[in-house]
Amino acid sequence: MDLTKLVEWEKSRMSHQVGRMVKRGLVAKEECPDDGRGAFIVATPAGYQAIEDAAPLHVEHVRRLFIDALTKDELAAMARISARVLEHIEKQPD
Numbered sequence: 001m002d003l004t005k006l007v008e009w010e011k012s013r014m015s016h017q018v019g020r021m022v023k024r025g026l027v028a029k030e031e032c033p034d035d036g037r038g039a040f041i042v043a044t045p046a047g048y049q050a051i052e053d054a055a056p057l058h059v060e061h062v063r064r065l066f067i068d069a070l071t072k073d074e075l076a077a078m079a080r081i082s083a084r085v086l087e088h089i090e091k092q093p094d
Contacts, residue, residue, distance in 0.1 A: 003041060026050055 004014045018041055021027045026047035032038040042070065043051075 021047070 004011050007014070009017075010090070018027065018029070022029065024046075025040050025044055028044050029039040030042055032040055
């Protein structure tokens with residue numbers, strides 16, 4: 001899948017971001033055997049570790065800023081709405 005299309009970024013922006021992540025050791029570029037111009041962007045062990053390290057703080061912030069602000073009924077409604085939107089998205093043509 002084309003990462004630039006997935007995140008809806010310009011190619012130059014994606015290239016700069018990936019370059020910064022490569023320099024930090026978070027991702028690596030691997031050759032794409034089917035497309036000499038393309039590359040696979042793969043998380044490195046350090047990249048996976050950065051995700052694991054960030055997860056607890058991320059969860060804490062989501063809970064404090066989002067989950068704790070809503071009642072149980074509001075959260076249930078949000079879950080129903082989210083499920084409906086996801087169903088709709090999955091039916092869209094690529």
